[in-house]
Amino acid sequence: MRYLPLTQDDRQAMLATISAGSIDELFRDVPEDAVLDGPVAGLPLHASEMAVERHMAALAAKNLSAGAAPFFIGAGAYRHHIPASVDHLIQRGEFLTAYTPYQPEIAQGTLQVLFEFQTQVARLLGTDIANASMYDGSTACWEAIAMAGRITRRKRAVLSGGLHPHYAETAKTMARFTGDALAARVPVLVPEPDDAEVIAAIDAETSCVVVQYPDVLGRIPDLAAIAEAAHAQGALLVAVVTEPVALGLLEAPGALGADIVVGEGQALGVGLQFGGPYLGLFGCREKFVRQMPGRLCGQTVDADGRRGFVLTLSTREQHIRREKATSNICTNSGLCALAFSIHMTLLGGEGLAKLARINHARARRTADALSVLPGVSVLNSAYFNEFTVLVPGEARVVVQALADRGVLGGVSFGRLYPHAPELAGAMLVTATETTADEDIAALVAALQEVLP
Amino acid sequence: MNAPNPSGWRPSIGIDSSEEIAVKTASGDRGLALEESLIFELGATGKCGVDFDPPSAEPLPGLAKFLRAAPLDLPGLTEPETVRHYTRLSRQNYAIDLGPFPLGSCTMKHNPRLNEKVARMPGFGDIHPLQPRRTVSGAYEAIAQLADWLLALTGMASIALSPKAGAHGELCGLLCIRAALEARGDPREVVLVPESAHGTNPATAAFAGYRVENIPATPEGRVDLAALKARLGPDVAGVMITNPNTCGLFEPDMKIISQVVHEAGGFVYCDGANFNAIVGRVRPGDLGIDAMHINLHKTFSTPHGGGGPGSGPVVLSVALAPFAPLPMVRRDATGVARLIEESDATGTGHDSFGRMAAFHGQMGMFTRALTYILSHGADGLRQVAEDAVLNANYVLRSLEDVLDAPFAASGPCMHEALFSDFGLAEGFSTIDIAKGLIDEGFHPMTVYFPLVVHGAMLVEPTETESKAGLDRFIASLRSLAERGRAGDEALKSAPHFAPRRRLDETQAARKPVLVWKAEG
Numbered sequence: 001m002r003y004l005p006l007t008q009d010d011r012q013a014m015l016a017t018i019s020a021g022s023i024d025e026l027f028r029d030v031p032e033d034a035v036l037d038g039p040v041a042g043l044p045l046h047a048s049e050m051a052v053e054r055h056m057a058a059l060a061a062k063n064l065s066a067g068a069a070p071f072f073i074g075a076g077a078y079r080h081h082i083p084a085s086v087d088h089l090i091q092r093g094e095f096l097t098a099y100t101p102y103q104p105e106i107a108q109g110t111l112q113v114l115f116e117f118q119t120q121v122a123r124l125l126g127t128d129i130a131n132a133s134m135y136d137g138s139t140a141c142w143e144a145i146a147m148a149g150r151i152t153r154r155k156r157a158v159l160s161g162g163l164h165p166h167y168a169e170t171a172k173t174m175a176r177f178t179g180d181a182l183a184a185r186v187p188v189l190v191p192e193p194d195d196a197e198v199i200a201a202i203d204a205e206t207s208c209v210v211v212q213y214p215d216v217l218g219r220i221p222d223l224a225a226i227a228e229a230a231h232a233q234g235a236l237l238v239a240v241v242t243e244p245v246a247l248g249l250l251e252a253p254g255a256l257g258a259d260i261v262v263g264e265g266q267a268l269g270v271g272l273q274f275g276g277p278y279l280g281l282f283g284c285r286e287k288f289v290r291q292m293p294g295r296l297c298g299q300t301v302d303a304d305g306r307r308g309f310v311l312t313l314s315t316r317e318q319h320i321r322r323e324k325a326t327s328n329i330c331t332n333s334g335l336c337a338l339a340f341s342i343h344m345t346l347l348g349g350e351g352l353a354k355l356a357r358i359n360h361a362r363a364r365r366t367a368d369a370l371s372v373l374p375g376v377s378v379l380n381s382a383y384f385n386e387f388t389v390l391v392p393g394e395a396r397v398v399v400q401a402l403a404d405r406g407v408l409g410g411v412s413f414g415r416l417y418p419h420a421p422e423l424a425g426a427m428l429v430t431a432t433e434t435t436a437d438e439d440i441a442a443l444v445a446a447l448q449e450v451l452p
Numbered sequence: 453m454n455a456p457n458p459s460g461w462r463p464s465i466g467i468d469s470s471e472e473i474a475v476k477t478a479s480g481d482r483g484l485a486l487e488e489s490l491i492f493e494l495g496a497t498g499k500c501g502v503d504f505d506p507p508s509a510e511p512l513p514g515l516a517k518f519l520r521a522a523p524l525d526l527p528g529l530t531e532p533e534t535v536r537h538y539t540r541l542s543r544q545n546y547a548i549d550l551g552p553f554p555l556g557s558c559t560m561k562h563n564p565r566l567n568e569k570v571a572r573m574p575g576f577g578d579i580h581p582l583q584p585r586r587t588v589s590g591a592y593e594a595i596a597q598l599a600d601w602l603l604a605l606t607g608m609a610s611i612a613l614s615p616k617a618g619a620h621g622e623l624c625g626l627l628c629i630r631a632a633l634e635a636r637g638d639p640r641e642v643v644l645v646p647e648s649a650h651g652t653n654p655a656t657a658a659f660a661g662y663r664v665e666n667i668p669a670t671p672e673g674r675v676d677l678a679a680l681k682a683r684l685g686p687d688v689a690g691v692m693i694t695n696p697n698t699c700g701l702f703e704p705d706m707k708i709i710s711q712v713v714h715e716a717g718g719f720v721y722c723d724g725a726n727f728n729a730i731v732g733r734v735r736p737g738d739l740g741i742d743a744m745h746i747n748l749h750k751t752f753s754t755p756h757g758g759g760g761p762g763s764g765p766v767v768l769s770v771a772l773a774p775f776a777p778l779p780m781v782r783r784d785a786t787g788v789a790r791l792i793e794e795s796d797a798t799g800t801g802h803d804s805f806g807r808m809a810a811f812h813g814q815m816g817m818f819t820r821a822l823t824y825i826l827s828h829g830a831d832g833l834r835q836v837a838e839d840a841v842l843n844a845n846y847v848l849r850s851l852e853d854v855l856d857a858p859f860a861a862s863g864p865c866m867h868e869a870l871f872s873d874f875g876l877a878e879g880f881s882t883i884d885i886a887k888g889l890i891d892e893g894f895h896p897m898t899v900y901f902p903l904v905v906h907g908a909m910l911v912e913p914t915e916t917e918s919k920a921g922l923d924r925f926i927a928s929l930r931s932l933a934e935r936g937r938a939g940d941e942a943l944k945s946a947p948h949f950a951p952r953r954r955l956d957e958t959q960a961a962r963k964p965v966l967v968w969k970a971e972g
Binding site: 001002003004005006007010011013014015017018019020023025026027028029030031033034035036038039040042043044045046047049052053055056057058059060061062063064065066067068071073075076077079083085087088089090091092093094095096097098099100101102103104105106107108109110112113114115116118119120122123124128129130132133135136137138139164166167169170172173176177178179220247248249250251252255264271272273274275276277278289295296297298299300301302303304306308309310312313315317318319320321322323324325327328329330331332333334335336337338342344345346347348349350351352353354355357358360361362364365381382383384399400403408411415416418433 | 488490491492495496497498499500501502504505507508509510511512514515518519520521523524525526527528529531534535537538539541542543544545546547548549550553555558560562563564566568569570571572573574575576577578579580581582583584586587588589590591593594597601604605616617618619620622623627630650651652654655656657658659660661664701702703704706707730732733734735738739747749755756757758759760761762763777793794805806807808809810811812813814815816817819822823826827828829830831832833834835836838839841842843845846848849850863864866886887890895896901915916917918919921945947950951952953954955956957959960961964965966967968
């Protein structure tokens with residue numbers, strides 16, 4: 001077996017050293033009737049690298065990859081061009097095969113990356129500080145709600161209807177078990193986001209309002225107005241960003257008054273990967289630092305006075321505080337944070353702004369091309385790189401029919417909200433810098449075939 | 453210093469520095485020991501390593517009020533500068549690719565590169581989680597194949613694949629237990645956790661809304677069965693047991709534990725962090741457990757990446773299976789793998805406790821783990837457990853004369869060897885041994901965990917270390933143990949040869965500097 005270095009002679013010599021007659025002796029604590037006397041029955045035996053690669057390649061070949069089709073899917077996971085150097089650098093063994101940096105003297109590479117990442121994220125989100133990552137945007141969102149509860153000592157959160165339904169469902173799952181109350185709603189197909197309804201739902205018991213920016217219909221809420229209303233009641237504003245590229249163009253949520261900003265960092269450096277692993281971004285005001293979940297990297301000095309970095313404030317964390325920890329999170333998304341950070345370094349602030357403008361321009365081009373089709377209209381008054389399209393009939397059927405023609409044309413709200421028939425005629429269409437004019441033409445042509 | 457030094461090279465800094473000619477370089481670098489500034493000191497906002505065509509349209513008029521007031525202040529670098537920055541930083545890291553990484557409980561084994569290649573195939577790496585199902589049938593099939601293997605290896609009834617790491621898997625298991633108890637109208641408040649448990653266990657139980665009570669360990673390093681029995685009652689929702697446990701020992705009473713917990717109406721959660729010790733030799737399902745997470749980034753070799761991503765699928769008993777989170781991939785009557793996002797006509801998912809995260813799990817980890825599993829096969833996986841356990845016992849017996857091994861008399865260990873700091877000279881502790889290992893060119897073992905052993909040193913060599921490599925590691929650890937027993941002062945200031953000396957963690961925590969700010 002190519003991954004196992006011990007030879008049969010090694011094994012015999014080692015058994016002799018430890019005075020054991022056989023390997024079986026080492027498993028003597030296992031109850032006899034629970035010991036398997038050979039390899040698990042009915043399963044294949046070991047295979048060569050070539051054979052395994054062939055098997056996996058055959059499975060991969062059954063999937064239509066985004067790069068092989070006109071592609072307009074977003075809704076919380078975005079396809080962007082990732083510079084070749086990003087994937088090269090994250091595959092350096094020193095990054096790829098290192099552990100969480102518990103021994104800082106020999107982990108300064110990872111630690112400095114995390115410090116740079118935290119700074120990049122904080123500046124992007126407009127927050128004072130940021131942590132070293134969470135699993136993904138949806139779990140970061142729940143952690144933010146839980147954190148707001150600890151800070152305000154209130155247990156009622158108001159969720160905007162524009163919050164990604166998976167994020168809202170994740171929060172509902174947790175709230176059911178923690179006793180938090182969530183005021184959530186299904187979005188309404190109108191051009192403007194539900195700022196007024198959200199503001200009206202805030203009361204003196206509200207811990208936080210959770211608002212996605214841009215929202216799941218692609219609309220852009222007025223965070224400053226919501227922040228003001230929340231703060232007037234002693235509640236916090238949690239802003240959720242599922243497309244960080246938008247912040248190259250749009251004002252940072254922290255600058256608009258958001259107290260906690262969480263996000264999905266997948267769009268930069270990480271890739272689609274069928275939903276994971278992704279990258280949870282988490283930033284907040286500095287005064288909340290001791291209520292934050294997750295790892296934090298901080299600057300310090302070594303015994304010779306040289307600058308260095310360590311994991312810090314770990315008295316918040318499970319391995320120290322156990323049941324009193326701010327979260328149970330341990331392993332997070334270190335390598336995805338590295339990919340995000342490298343991509344962000346390649347871009348810089350100006351590069352991200354350019355990338356954002358191109359994304360928006362591609363979305364405009366797409367929206368303009370679709371809105372001239374008979375029976376088709378674009379809902380939004382404003383959007384960044386995705387927008388809601390109203391089609392005649394069921395959007396779910398339209399999306400399927402497009403896929404039959406080799407076009408990945410968007411996400412139907414029927415799939416996102418299976419229990420909301422009033423949304424069935426809408427779909428979310430996304431464009432990025434990867435969207436070519438030919439892709440738009442292919443989408444338009446396929447829609448013309450599909451629509452009555 | 454008695455470390456082997458065949459080249460005769462002597463460091464210019466470190467414990468012998470008083471005897472050295474001080475060599476100061478103008479750059480601050482020393483040969484291949486390269487320092488690296490922060491991107492905020494190297495880059496500029498206007499610098500960019502990506503070329504763009506100009507945008508083809510101006511922003512929508514409706515967007516004007518949302519635009520940034522000031523440019524985003526983030527430094528950029530060109531591609532050559534970027535590659536150099538991260539390559540130089542990478543050289544300040546220790547990694548499995550450089551040598552043994554014997555962190556107990558963490559299972560730092562070799563990460564096969566075929567796994568990386570497969571995960572990057574466009575048919576896996578470049579597909580969207582919300583693509584129409586018929587365009588991603590191969591992805592569902594890959595997930596189902598992984599599920600088939602994990603169920604066969606664990607002997608369990610069902611599986612939830614969406615948890616994103618071990619602790620998230622623990623949460624999944626506990627939420628299944630809560631949902632099951634609530635479904636039978638018997639909500640309970642307490643989860644019992646042995647004091648030797650990983651910190652995530654009590655943290656997860658609290659996160660899931662339970663009160664946590666500790667169960668003591670016996671002097672032999674096992675769960676105190678009598679204490680557990682005495683505490684069971686109608687308020688106990690379940691117990692969380694790590695098996696093999698964090699002392700590196702198999703819990704021989706596991707079946708009895710499962711039985712008494714079930715008799716008391718509770719459920720048994722097994723922390724599967726240490727599954728590597730028994731994969732292919734013992735099926736946890738045969739021990740009567742109800743739920744167990746599997747860290748794909750431990751037993752199934754997906755890379756740790758400096759702190760994740762992980763993946764924590766949870767296998768479930770018949771009793772808990774109906775409550776598994778949505779979405780789920782299941783084979784239909786004809787064997788075709790399908791994604792179930794909502795409870796379907798057959799009732800699958802009807803009792804699900806709900807969604808744990810957006811989309812449906814860590815696909816990038818699934819493809820890597822499946823590749824690893826297919827490479828090993830049923831025979832290779834069994835060999836994994838055997839070699840992992842053999843390597844750990846070899847370390848244990850090779851060092852028990854110089855390092856205190858508190859449970860050595862309990863018999864063979866499983867996949868990790870546990871030592872304490874007993875016997876070290878006055879004023880010397882585990883941290884000095886650990887930092888000394890850094891100078892020896894090794895990553896330290898897990899230190900000060902489990903908490904039930906004073907100055908614990910938990911060594912998990914894994915099966916991917918050769919005998920020659922283990923002999924080198926043992927020789928170094930033996931030398932350090934002897935120096936620690938003799939009170940060699942130079943150990944107190946180790947490491948001397950790492951990119952940094954010991955770092956001031958107190959200062960870091962007292963006045964946290966978490967983001968870079970320009971000086972002045």
